[in-house]
Amino acid sequence: MARAGLQLGLKQALGRVAAGAPVPVFAVAGQGAREHVQDLRLDGRLRLVDSPGAAMVLLIAGGLPDGLAEPLAHLHDSLPHPRATLWWPLGAGPATWPQQFVPTIETRDGVSETLQAIQRELLRGQRPGEPPILPDEDPVPWKGVGPYGQGGTGMTGGTPYGRPMAELGADRDGLRLDVLPLRIGPFFPRFPPGLTLDLKLAGDVIVDVAPVESPFAGAPPVGVCRAGARIFVDALSQPVPVAGLELARAREHLRWLADALVAVELGSLGSRVLRLAAELRTSDGDSIRTLGRALRRTQAIGWATNGVGRIPAAAVEGLGAGPIARAAGLPEDERTHDPAYSGLGFEPIVQRDGDAAARWRQRLGEAAQSLELAARAGDRRTVPTGSVESPRGRLDGEGNATARFLHLLPGVLQGLEWGDAVTTLVSLDLDFEEAVFAETARAGAVAS
Amino acid sequence: MRDYASPGVAIVAVGAILVAGVYVLAVLDRLLGMIVAGTSIRLGALLAEPVQSGALLVLQERRTTERPDAAGWALAPALFGGLAAVALAMVPLDRDIVAADPATGFVVFSAAIAMVMIAIYLHGWSPNSAFALHGAYRYGAQALSFQIPFLLAMLATALPAESLSIVDIVDAQKSVWNVVREPAGLPLYLVVGVAVSFWGPLNLPDAADLAGGTVVEDSGLDRLLWKGARAAMLVAVAAMGAAVFLGGWWGPWLPGPAWVVLKTVALLVVLLASGHLLARVRIEQFVFVSWVLLIPLALLNVFVSGALLL
Known part of the structure; x- marks a missing residue:
C-alpha cells in the first residue's frame, strides 16, 4: 500500500x-x-x-x-x-x-x-491516453515452433506471417545476395507528403524501386492551397506581380533548403534558414550569398552531396523539370517565354554536373536571382499563357514537374545506397500537391 | 600494485560523474544548437530542458514491436552505458584520484571502445525492424574502419610514458602535453571519437535518413537510456582525450581535477560543435577515408613520435 x-x-x-x-x-x-x-x-x-x-x-x-x-x-x-x-x-x-x-x-x-x-x-492523468484504433492481432497466425518462435512449416520463405522475407537475388556486383522487399512511406519524414516507395534492398543498396501512386492523385479537392504555391497557381489564369512571384520562388527554395539541411543532420542551421525564408525581403541577397558560403563550409554542398544522384541532361530534356533540368545544364525555363521578364535581364542559371550538389547550388543561385528580379520588376505583372515556371518546374494544365518526372525515379534510385537515395530524393524537391492545387484551381474551389 | 578505489566508491563516483557529464553535454549541445539556429537563449529553459525531457521519457510507456528480441533490446543500453562507465573509470582526475589505475588502463579503455560495436549491433538487431537493423550494420562498417586509427592515435601517447597506465601517460606530460608532441594525434582522436559515439557528421547508425536508425523503435525509458549511454560514451571519449592529449590534471593555479573538467568540457564543445557545423558523411566515404588516409596518418604519427623519443 x-x-x-x-x-x-x-x-x-x-x-x-x-x-x-x-x-x-x-x-x-x-x-x-x-x-x-x-x-x-x-x-x-x-x-x-x-x-x-x-x-x-x-x-x-x-x-x-x-x-x-x-x-x-x-x-x-x-x-x-x-x-x-x-x-x-x-x-x-x-x-x-x-x-x-x-x-x-x-x-x-x-x-x-x-x-x-x-x-x-x-x-497529470487528467486526460486518458487514446486506445488503439486497430485490433492488436497478428496479420496471419504465427506458425513458428522453435523455442524462440523460429522455424515451422511455411515460415521459411515467401511472405510468412504476412511479412515478406528476404530472398536470394542478383546484386550490382554480380553476386547473389539476400534481397529484402520493403515499403517506405507515406509518412517517412524525409519524403514529401504522400510519397511511398516499394523497394528491394540488397544490404543498403536499392536493386529495385517502384513508386506507389500518390494518395493525393485523383483525390477530391480539399479546398486548400499552400500559401507558397498559391501565387504560382494563380499565375496560370491571371496576371500576378512579378515581384511577388519571384519573392515566393526564393522563399520556396529556402524552405526546401531548410528540410534538406535536416536530412544531412544540420537541423539547427535549417532553423536559421527557415527563419530567413519567413522574413525574406528583396534586399536579402547578401544573406543568401552568405548562406551559400556556410553550406560549402559545412560540406552540405560538398561531401554530403557531391556526385550523388546524378541525372544526365538527356534524361530530363523537354520535361519542364525546372531546377533539376537546369542543374544538369539545360536552360529550360518558362519565364524566358513571358514578355513580363523581357528587359529584366533574366537568363536562366545553369549548372553542369546534374548531381545533388548541383541541385543545391542551383536552387540557392535561383533564390538569389529571384530576389534581384523582384527588386527590378517594379509593378510588372505576368502574362498568363497557360503554363508557369513554379519553383519545381513547368506547371500547366497537364500537371507539374513531379508528375512528369516520377517515371524516371526508379532509374535514378536503382543502384544507390539508401543514404544516397534519400539525399537524391530530397534534392529533387518532389511535390505531389502542386498539380492537385492547379487542378482544384481550375475547378474554382481553392481557398487560401 | 596500482591504485583501485573500493568497488562501492568507484561505482557511485563514476555513475555520478557520468550523469553530471551527460547533463552538461545535453545543455551544451542545446546551447550550440541555439547559437547556430540564431534563436534567443533563455538560461532557465536551457538548464531545465534536459531534466524535463528526461522525466517525460520516464513517464512514457515502453513500446514493443512484432517478435522482438526483448532481452537484447533491454540489455543493449545497459551494455553501452556500462562500457562508457568502464572507459571513464580509467580517466584520472588527479594523480591520486582515479577509480581504477591498472597497468593496462590503455588496453581496458580500448577494449571498451571496441565492444561498443556489440552494444549497437544488439540494439539494432533486437527490435526486428528494418531501419534499426540497417543502422546496426552501418555501425559495423564504421567501427571496423575507425578501430585501427583510434588505437594507433592513442598508442602514440603511451610512447613518451613508456607505460600503458593512463596515470603514467598523464604524468609524462608534466613539461610538454602530447597535443604539442604529436600534433596529428588529437585531430585523429577527435575524428574517431565522434565516430565511436556516432555523433554529428558520423551519426550514421541513428541517422535522420533512417528516421533514427537503431533508436527508431525505442520509446520511453528505452530511448532515454540509449540516448544517455551514447552521450556518456562521448563524455568518456572527451575525458580520455583531455587526459592523454591535453595533460590531464597538469595546469597552473587551479587544482588538478578542475583542469581535467575544464579540458573535458573544451573537447566536448569541439565534438558537439561538429554536430551543428558539419553535414552527415556518407558511409562509403568514411570507410574510404579511414582506410586510405586515417590509418596511414595514424601510423606515421606513431613512427614520428617513436623516432623523436629515440
Missing part, C-alpha cells in the same frame, strides 16, 4: 517536471499544411520528431485523402502511451479519418498552446 502510494507520488512529481518539456510531436503534413508544419520547427515549445516512438502527440494538419486513413491508423497505434491526436484542419474540409479528436483549432499560436495543454493533461 505504502509502496503504491510512493510510486503514485513519484509519478505525479515526475509529471509536474515533465509537463514543461517541449512537446514531442509527430506531424503529418496533409494537403496545404507543409509550410505550417515546417514552421513549427521554430517554436521552442515543440519538438518535431522523426519516429512515432519518440512522440507524445500525433498532429494531423491540413486535408487528407481517404487513401491515408488506414496508414494513419497504423501510425496512431505506434505512438507509445500516453498519447493523443490533434487535428489542425487549416481550412480543409471534415477529416477523413473516422476518429474523434480533441477540439480542433485553426491558429498557429493556438496549436502550440493546445499541444502543451494536451501534454500537461496526459502527464
Whole structure:
C-alpha cells in the first residue's frame, strides 16, 4: 500500500517536471499544411520528431485523402502511451479519418498552446491516453515452433506471417545476395507528403524501386492551397506581380533548403534558414550569398552531396523539370517565354554536373536571382499563357514537374545506397500537391 | 600494485560523474544548437530542458514491436552505458584520484571502445525492424574502419610514458602535453571519437535518413537510456582525450581535477560543435577515408613520435 502510494507520488512529481518539456510531436503534413508544419520547427515549445516512438502527440494538419486513413491508423497505434491526436484542419474540409479528436483549432499560436495543454493533461492523468484504433492481432497466425518462435512449416520463405522475407537475388556486383522487399512511406519524414516507395534492398543498396501512386492523385479537392504555391497557381489564369512571384520562388527554395539541411543532420542551421525564408525581403541577397558560403563550409554542398544522384541532361530534356533540368545544364525555363521578364535581364542559371550538389547550388543561385528580379520588376505583372515556371518546374494544365518526372525515379534510385537515395530524393524537391492545387484551381474551389 | 578505489566508491563516483557529464553535454549541445539556429537563449529553459525531457521519457510507456528480441533490446543500453562507465573509470582526475589505475588502463579503455560495436549491433538487431537493423550494420562498417586509427592515435601517447597506465601517460606530460608532441594525434582522436559515439557528421547508425536508425523503435525509458549511454560514451571519449592529449590534471593555479573538467568540457564543445557545423558523411566515404588516409596518418604519427623519443 505504502509502496503504491510512493510510486503514485513519484509519478505525479515526475509529471509536474515533465509537463514543461517541449512537446514531442509527430506531424503529418496533409494537403496545404507543409509550410505550417515546417514552421513549427521554430517554436521552442515543440519538438518535431522523426519516429512515432519518440512522440507524445500525433498532429494531423491540413486535408487528407481517404487513401491515408488506414496508414494513419497504423501510425496512431505506434505512438507509445500516453498519447493523443490533434487535428489542425487549416481550412480543409471534415477529416477523413473516422476518429474523434480533441477540439480542433485553426491558429498557429493556438496549436502550440493546445499541444502543451494536451501534454500537461496526459502527464497529470487528467486526460486518458487514446486506445488503439486497430485490433492488436497478428496479420496471419504465427506458425513458428522453435523455442524462440523460429522455424515451422511455411515460415521459411515467401511472405510468412504476412511479412515478406528476404530472398536470394542478383546484386550490382554480380553476386547473389539476400534481397529484402520493403515499403517506405507515406509518412517517412524525409519524403514529401504522400510519397511511398516499394523497394528491394540488397544490404543498403536499392536493386529495385517502384513508386506507389500518390494518395493525393485523383483525390477530391480539399479546398486548400499552400500559401507558397498559391501565387504560382494563380499565375496560370491571371496576371500576378512579378515581384511577388519571384519573392515566393526564393522563399520556396529556402524552405526546401531548410528540410534538406535536416536530412544531412544540420537541423539547427535549417532553423536559421527557415527563419530567413519567413522574413525574406528583396534586399536579402547578401544573406543568401552568405548562406551559400556556410553550406560549402559545412560540406552540405560538398561531401554530403557531391556526385550523388546524378541525372544526365538527356534524361530530363523537354520535361519542364525546372531546377533539376537546369542543374544538369539545360536552360529550360518558362519565364524566358513571358514578355513580363523581357528587359529584366533574366537568363536562366545553369549548372553542369546534374548531381545533388548541383541541385543545391542551383536552387540557392535561383533564390538569389529571384530576389534581384523582384527588386527590378517594379509593378510588372505576368502574362498568363497557360503554363508557369513554379519553383519545381513547368506547371500547366497537364500537371507539374513531379508528375512528369516520377517515371524516371526508379532509374535514378536503382543502384544507390539508401543514404544516397534519400539525399537524391530530397534534392529533387518532389511535390505531389502542386498539380492537385492547379487542378482544384481550375475547378474554382481553392481557398487560401 | 596500482591504485583501485573500493568497488562501492568507484561505482557511485563514476555513475555520478557520468550523469553530471551527460547533463552538461545535453545543455551544451542545446546551447550550440541555439547559437547556430540564431534563436534567443533563455538560461532557465536551457538548464531545465534536459531534466524535463528526461522525466517525460520516464513517464512514457515502453513500446514493443512484432517478435522482438526483448532481452537484447533491454540489455543493449545497459551494455553501452556500462562500457562508457568502464572507459571513464580509467580517466584520472588527479594523480591520486582515479577509480581504477591498472597497468593496462590503455588496453581496458580500448577494449571498451571496441565492444561498443556489440552494444549497437544488439540494439539494432533486437527490435526486428528494418531501419534499426540497417543502422546496426552501418555501425559495423564504421567501427571496423575507425578501430585501427583510434588505437594507433592513442598508442602514440603511451610512447613518451613508456607505460600503458593512463596515470603514467598523464604524468609524462608534466613539461610538454602530447597535443604539442604529436600534433596529428588529437585531430585523429577527435575524428574517431565522434565516430565511436556516432555523433554529428558520423551519426550514421541513428541517422535522420533512417528516421533514427537503431533508436527508431525505442520509446520511453528505452530511448532515454540509449540516448544517455551514447552521450556518456562521448563524455568518456572527451575525458580520455583531455587526459592523454591535453595533460590531464597538469595546469597552473587551479587544482588538478578542475583542469581535467575544464579540458573535458573544451573537447566536448569541439565534438558537439561538429554536430551543428558539419553535414552527415556518407558511409562509403568514411570507410574510404579511414582506410586510405586515417590509418596511414595514424601510423606515421606513431613512427614520428617513436623516432623523436629515440
